[in-house]
Amino acid sequence: MTNLDKYTKPSVAVDLAIMTVIDGDLHVLLVNRPEDDVAGWAMPGGFVHIDEAPEDSVERVLSEKVGAKPVHFEQLATYGALGRDPRGRVVSIVYLALCPPEVLRDADLAKVVIDWEGEIGGPAVAQMNGARLPLAFDHAAILGDVVKRLRGKLDYSPIAFALLPDRFTLREVQEVHEAILGKPLNKPPFRRKLLDRGMIVPTGEFETGSAYRPAKLFEVKSKE
Amino acid sequence: MTNLDKYTKPSVAVDLAIMTVIDGDLHVLLVNRPEDDVAGWAMPGGFVHIDEAPEDSVERVLSEKVGAKPVHFEQLATYGALGRDPRGRVVSIVYLALCPPEVLRDADLAKVVIDWEGEIGGPAVAQMNGARLPLAFDHAAILGDVVKRLRGKLDYSPIAFALLPDRFTLREVQEVHEAILGKPLNKPPFRRKLLDRGMIVPTGEFETGSAYRPAKLFEVKSKE
DNA sequence: ATAGGTTATAACTTAATTGGATATTAGATA
DNA sequence: TATCTAATATCCAATTAAGTTATAACCTAT
Numbered sequence: 001m002t003n004l005d006k007y008t009k010p011s012v013a014v015d016l017a018i019m020t021v022i023d024g025d026l027h028v029l030l031v032n033r034p035e036d037d038v039a040g041w042a043m044p045g046g047f048v049h050i051d052e053a054p055e056d057s058v059e060r061v062l063s064e065k066v067g068a069k070p071v072h073f074e075q076l077a078t079y080g081a082l083g084r085d086p087r088g089r090v091v092s093i094v095y096l097a098l099c100p101p102e103v104l105r106d107a108d109l110a111k112v113v114i115d116w117e118g119e120i121g122g123p124a125v126a127q128m129n130g131a132r133l134p135l136a137f138d139h140a141a142i143l144g145d146v147v148k149r150l151r152g153k154l155d156y157s158p159i160a161f162a163l164l165p166d167r168f169t170l171r172e173v174q175e176v177h178e179a180i181l182g183k184p185l186n187k188p189p190f191r192r193k194l195l196d197r198g199m200i201v202p203t204g205e206f207e208t209g210s211a212y213r214p215a216k217l218f219e220v221k222s223k224e
Numbered sequence: 225m226t227n228l229d230k231y232t233k234p235s236v237a238v239d240l241a242i243m244t245v246i247d248g249d250l251h252v253l254l255v256n257r258p259e260d261d262v263a264g265w266a267m268p269g270g271f272v273h274i275d276e277a278p279e280d281s282v283e284r285v286l287s288e289k290v291g292a293k294p295v296h297f298e299q300l301a302t303y304g305a306l307g308r309d310p311r312g313r314v315v316s317i318v319y320l321a322l323c324p325p326e327v328l329r330d331a332d333l334a335k336v337v338i339d340w341e342g343e344i345g346g347p348a349v350a351q352m353n354g355a356r357l358p359l360a361f362d363h364a365a366i367l368g369d370v371v372k373r374l375r376g377k378l379d380y381s382p383i384a385f386a387l388l389p390d391r392f393t394l395r396e397v398q399e400v401h402e403a404i405l406g407k408p409l410n411k412p413p414f415r416r417k418l419l420d421r422g423m424i425v426p427t428g429e430f431e432t433g434s435a436y437r438p439a440k441l442f443e444v445k446s447k448e
Numbered sequence: 449a450t451a452g453g454t455t456a457t458a459a460c461t462t463a464a465t466t467g468g469a470t471a472t473t474a475g476a477t478a
Numbered sequence: 479t480a481t482c483t484a485a486t487a488t489c490c491a492a493t494t495a496a497g498t499t500a501t502a503a504c505c506t507a508t
Contacts, residue, residue: 008274012234012304012315050232050313054304078302078317080236080278089274091236091317093302171485189467191486206475212483213474395456413496415457436454437503 010080010089014057015045015139017146018070018097019112020104021163021179026150027101027109028143030126031065033136038086040136041110041126043143045092054093062097066107070097072162076142076149084138094142096149098162114147114182121148150180158199161220169207169215170194234304234313238281239269239363241370242294242321243336244328245387245403250374251325251333252367254350255289257360262310264360265334265350267367269316278317286321290331294321296386300366300373308362318366320373322386338371338406345372374404382423385444393431393439394418 018029030041044065048057054075062069073095080091110126110133124143126133135143153159160176161168174190194200201221206214242253254265268289272281278299286293297319304315334350334357348367350357359367377383384400385392398414418424424442431438 009233010236010272010274012236048234048304048315050234051306053306054302054315075301077299078278080272080317082275082277091272091278091315093304093315169485186466186468187485188469188487192466207485210484211476213476213485215485393456410497411456412458412498416495431456434455435505437456437505439456 010091012048012054013045013090013092014048014054014061015043015092015094015142016058016061016066016073016097017043017076017094017143018066018099018104019146019150019163020099020101020109021176022101022109024175024179026112026147026179028112028126028146029066029104029107030110030133030135032108038136040134041108042136042139043094048093054095058095058097066104068099068103070099070103070162072159073097076146079138079142081138094146096146098159100163100165102165112143112147114144116144147180154180155193158220161200167203167205167217167219169217171215173200173218234315236272236278237269237314237316238272238278238285239267239316239318239366240282240285240290240297240321241267241300241318241367242290242323242328243370243374243387244323244325244333245400246325246333248399248403250336250371250403252336252350252370253290253328253331254334254357254359256332262360264358265332266360266363267318272317278319282319282321290328292323292327294323294327294386296383297321300370303362303366305362318370320370322383324387324389326389336367336371338368340368371404378404379417382444385424391427391429391441391443393441395439397424397442 016029020027020029029044031044033040033042044061046057046061046064048054052060058073076094076096078091078093082089084090084092108128110128113125113127114122115125116122122144123140124147125140126135126143150159154177160173160180163176164172170191173194174185174187177190178184199221200218203217203219205217207217208214240253244251244253253268255268257264257266268285270281270285270288272278276284282297300318300320302315302317306313308314308316332352334352337349337351338346339349340346346368347364348371349364350359350367374383378401384397384404387400388396394415397418398409398411401414402409423445425445427441427443429441431441
């Protein structure tokens with residue numbers, strides 16, 4: 001680093017942790033980076049232009065690289081350690097985005113496994129078809145923070161519903177919770193909490209295609 | 225804005241919400257800005273240099289403008305709306321810092337009143353000696369988020385102790401909680417929760433100078 | 449000294465919440 | 479129509495939490 005670098009400034013980027021739950025496992029959308037650049041798999045992202053608010057950059061990256069719009073997105077945290085991008089000084093604002101799995105059908109989805117040995121808060125490990133994916137930059141640590149945030153907000157915010165289709169069964173909600181928490185939950189207490197919370201209402205319709213007793217379909221109660 | 229601006233980039237800054245509790249009220253350290261610049265009172269801050277991690281910038285601003293080191297600091301969120309600084313494009317990473325009041329004796333401290341009318345999440349209002357202070361930039365909205373974060377983390381994290389001296393009474397802890405929550409709490413349940421949590425231990429010493437029965441002094445249990 | 453006043457601390461009673469097991473209901477299939 | 483399975487409802491024990499009341503400790507004033 002030369003002395004002149006002191007008088008230039010960091011670049012600002014947004015990175016997106018686009019999460020979904022498939023078959024009881026938490027997944028994240030990753031893009032494979034070319035070998036001659038920074039190798040490994042990374043969350044999609046882009047620079048914040050001078051005439052853009054960070055949220056606008058998020059929308060742009062979403063339409064460029066993903067196509068679909070997530071049901072919910074929120075800011076997670078900003079990462080700005082000195083060596084995190086070997087190509088130069090980048091401060092990344094990371095956003096957490098949640099979609100139902102149908103929306104991300106044709107994207108590269110990696111299963112996220114959290115490598116928390118006893119203590120809370122370690123980095124996450126990404127797998128695809130059972131093989132461990134190398135993650136670029138500090139994205140393993142960031143994904144660990146993503147899962148921590150998801151777990152923390154799970155039972156006092158409606159994030160689980162953002163991972164489900166418009167109409168869903170109570171079993172599906174429980175599957176999403178279990179995927180995020182990484183542990184099984186008891187059915188009766190879970191159902192009670194969910195219904196007592198008053199955030200969802202039955203639609204009057206029922207699941208179809210099931211071999212056995214079809215479950216009630218619920219939807220999120222509208223605000224008014 | 226000219227077309228060329230598209231090819232320049234935003235500046236990155238850190239802003240510090242340095243909070244304390246005095247006489248049962250939440251206070252924030254603010255600096256008065258000169259009239260010919262951006263008028264009003266603002267949180268102290270500074271730009272992130274090219275050779276600094278944001279946490280380093282926080283340390284630098286603290287030593288430049290405050291002198292004392294806070295007991296606890298953590299990242300709150302990043303604010304990057306287009307018009308937030310009239311002088312140019314600035315993306316601010318806001319940090320929340322907590323100190324006991326003694327540390328900030330000679331600084332300008334404003335009492336923070338939260339202007340949440342029923343609904344959670346509005347902007348905060350700052351007062352000094354009863355008079356409302358004009359806040360610069362988007363700092364009123366940021367202070368609202370600060371209080372929201374404090375309230376949210378209060379009972380599952382040790383932030384309250386960062387606002388107290390090394391040795392404290394249970395009453396003092398309750399006063400801090402009540403100041404942050406803006407409502408009174410019942411004493412017996414509060415004491416039980418605190419002691420059952422196992423985070424504090426009695427020192428064996430007692431409060432002095434009290435007119436009536438002196439309270440036990442506690443301290444935060446060391447990690448090992 | 450001693451009585452009175454005030455606050456810290458402890459004990460107790462009551463209510464609410466939660467976990468987990470069990471029973472019942474409903475629909476699909478053979 | 480009998481049987482299978484999962485959805486839903488019911489129930490009880492056990493734990494947890496709230497709030498009231500009682501006791502203890504210390505300072506102050508007389």
